[in-house]
Amino acid sequence: MTTSPLPRVPQDVLDTVSDRIAGVRLPRLVPTAAAAPGPAQDRQRSLLNRWRDGFDWRAIEDRVEALGYHETTLADGRTLAAIVARADKSTGAPILLIHGWPDSPLRFLDLIPLLLDAGHDVVAPAIPGFWYSTEPEGEMSRDLAAEDFHTLMGEVGYSRFAVHAGDWGSAVAQSIAQSHPDSVVALHLTDVPFDLAYTIDVTDCSPAEALYLTAIEKFGAGALYLTANTMQPNLIASVLADTPFGLAAWLGSLYDAWSDTPIADDHVIANAAVQYLTGTVRSSMRLYSEPAAGWGADESDWGTDESDWGADESGAGSWEGTAAETADAAGDWSDGGADWAPARVELQRASAVSPADLAMAPRELAERFFAVERFTIMPRGGHFAALEEPALLADDIVGFLAQL
Numbered sequence: 001m002t003t004s005p006l007p008r009v010p011q012d013v014l015d016t017v018s019d020r021i022a023g024v025r026l027p028r029l030v031p032t033a034a035a036a037p038g039p040a041q042d043r044q045r046s047l048l049n050r051w052r053d054g055f056d057w058r059a060i061e062d063r064v065e066a067l068g069y070h071e072t073t074l075a076d077g078r079t080l081a082a083i084v085a086r087a088d089k090s091t092g093a094p095i096l097l098i099h100g101w102p103d104s105p106l107r108f109l110d111l112i113p114l115l116l117d118a119g120h121d122v123v124a125p126a127i128p129g130f131w132y133s134t135e136p137e138g139e140m141s142r143d144l145a146a147e148d149f150h151t152l153m154g155e156v157g158y159s160r161f162a163v164h165a166g167d168w169g170s171a172v173a174q175s176i177a178q179s180h181p182d183s184v185v186a187l188h189l190t191d192v193p194f195d196l197a198y199t200i201d202v203t204d205c206s207p208a209e210a211l212y213l214t215a216i217e218k219f220g221a222g223a224l225y226l227t228a229n230t231m232q233p234n235l236i237a238s239v240l241a242d243t244p245f246g247l248a249a250w251l252g253s254l255y256d257a258w259s260d261t262p263i264a265d266d267h268v269i270a271n272a273a274v275q276y277l278t279g280t281v282r283s284s285m286r287l288y289s290e291p292a293a294g295w296g297a298d299e300s301d302w303g304t305d306e307s308d309w310g311a312d313e314s315g316a317g318s319w320e321g322t323a324a325e326t327a328d329a330a331g332d333w334s335d336g337g338a339d340w341a342p343a344r345v346e347l348q349r350a351s352a353v354s355p356a357d358l359a360m361a362p363r364e365l366a367e368r369f370f371a372v373e374r375f376t377i378m379p380r381g382g383h384f385a386a387l388e389e390p391a392l393l394a395d396d397i398v399g400f401l402a403q404l
Contacts, residue, residue, distance in 0.1 A: 003084065006061060006069040007132055009277050014057055017244050017276070021051050024245045039253045047252050048245060050265040057277070060270050063109055071132065072155050080148050081105075081132035082125035084156050085112050091119035093162045093185050093401055096153060096176075098145075099124070100167020101229075101284055102251045103271045103384070104131045111386045114394035120401070123156060125149055127172065129283030131274055140286035142168070146175035150183060159183060164397055166190035166385065168287050174369070177345045186404055187349040187370065188397050190385050192361040196342075196369055208362035215359035225254060229288035237282035240275075247281065248272035260356035260382035267387050342369065350374035350400040352393060354381035374400050 026048070029041055070084040083105050095115055099107045105124040112122050127145050129135035136144060149172065153161055162185045165173040171193040177184045197216050200209065220226055228236040240247045252268045275281045349370040353360050355377060363375045376396050381389040 003068050004071040006065045008061060009057065013277065017273075020243075021048070021245055024048055039249075039256060043256065044249050044252075047248060047265055047268065051245065051248065051269050055266055055269045055273075057270070057273060060106065060109075060266075060273075064106075067109075067112055070156065072152055074148060074151065076136070078128065078134040078136065078148075079132060080125060080128070080134075080152055082123055082152060082156075083108070083112065085116055085122045085124075087116045087119050087121050089119055090121050092398070093160070093404070094121040094123065094153075094158045095397070095401075096149060096161050096163045096173075097122060097124040097386075098149065098163065098165035098169030098172050099127065099130070100165075100169045101287065102225075102254060102275070103167075103387075104274050106131075106267070106270050106274060107384065107386050109267075110390040111394055114390060115397065118394065118398045120162075120398070121158070123153060123158070123161075125152055127168065127284075127287070129286050130280055131278055135280075135283040135286065140283075140290050142171045142175045142287065143179070145172045146179060150176055150180050153183070160185050162186045162188065162397075162401055164188040167383070171195065171287075174342070174345060177347050178343065181345075181347060184347055186373075186401065187345070187347055188352065188400055189349065189370075190352050190354065190383075190393075191357070192351075192366050192369065194358075199342075200365075200368070206362070206364050209365045212359055212361050212365055219358050225250075226288070229285045233282060233285045233289040237285060241279070241281040244273065244276045247276055251275075255384065255387075258358060258383035259388050260354065260380055261388035263384060263387045344369055344371070346371045348373045348404060350376065350396070352376045352378055352385065352396045354378045354383065354385055354388075356380070356382040358383055374403070 026041060026044060034041060064083060067083050067085040070082050072080050072082075074080055097105070097108050097111070099105055105126050108122075108124045112124065115122050125148070126133035128148060129140060133148075153159075160183060163173045163176060165187075166189065170189045170191045173187055173189060174193055177187055194216060197213055200213065202210065202213065205213070240250060248269055251272045255263050255268050255271075275284060347370075349366075349372050351361075351363070351366050351372060351374070353376065360377075363372060366372050366375065378385065378389065378392055378396070381392065385393045
């Protein structure tokens with residue numbers, strides 16, 4: 001397999017972005033306004049100063065090129081972009097890494113070298129509509145991405161492979177395992193796909209599962225990005241696509257809120273810059289805006305009355321409490337969604353659950369949908385394990401695959 005030349009952003013485009021970043025004016029905030037909910041302006045200012053004085057997009061491109069960039073043309077003419085990195089001595093299963101939102105294969109820049117050193121070849125493609133992967137003209141779905149990635153793995157020489165994923169990537173990984181079980185050696189996921197929560201009959205779940213459901217519902221009730229991506233994606237994309245620092249501040253607030261170990265500013269800026277520079281702000285939202293009607297819940301199911309919630313103030317929830325308490329707390333969940341629950345994936349699967357993730361899915365919930373062989377509660381970390389704790393995550397992936 002030959003690598004493809006990485007598309008380099010023209011220098012005049014980077015110069016224009018630099019000029020715009022240099023001219024950013026943060027809003028004036030009097031003390032009363034500054035106390036409003038949301039990230040502090042000091043945080044925005046530190047991110048802005050880093051982009052002005054230290055961030056280097058060319059260094060990001062250099063890292064990708066050093067690992068190996070690959071493009072393939074799919075049957076419908078779309079381009080699929082990926083990092084394809086080969087270990088010096090391949091001794092373990094190749095690993096397909098699948099990102100989520102609001103990131104890209106750049107999520108894995110620190111993780112990939114660790115997996116290579118452990119003897120695993122790595123393929124990290126961009127979901128269609130992210131980075132240099134072309135979005136479809138028709139409907140976007142997890143299944144479409146799964147088929148694209150399965151095709152890619154065959155093209156680059158792997159008929160059997162392991163999959164690691166998080167966020168939307170977990171949903172895509174589930175689809176690959178369901179459609180191509182003979183190709184997938186094992187799954188290693190940091191999340192149970194969040195939309196699966198809508199398939200659970202609340203009258204038939206454990207206390208820990210009920211608390212997970214309330215934590216997810218509470219999170220959704222306060223998630224401005226979720227409302228924007230599902231209900232007003234064209235409007236919010238029109239605003240963000242034209243302002244590189246506004247995009248970084250918007251996405252950066254999510255990185256900060258969803259992480260436990262601080263994520264380096266360069267990673268935050270890079271994952272915002274890649275959306276701006278490749279014109280993929282709107283296309284990156286399509287997994288939210290198109291399947292939302294099929295999640296088994298209408299807008300009201302996200303809930304609005306915080307007094308009903310059984311989770312703590314962080315939204316992460318707790319696995320403690322009586323069955324009666326947790327059943328009452330989860331009472332807003334419909335029991336009609338179970339009709340569309342997917343078939344259980346019987347492949348070997350490991351979970352690496354971060355203690356500060358959006359919500360901690362208990363093992364019994366994961367076992368509803370997957371044959372769980374290993375369930376690790378990480379010592380620290382949040383939603384972006386590959387960015388926050390790449391060494392811990394690599395150890396868990398490699399340790400799991402070594403058991404197979």
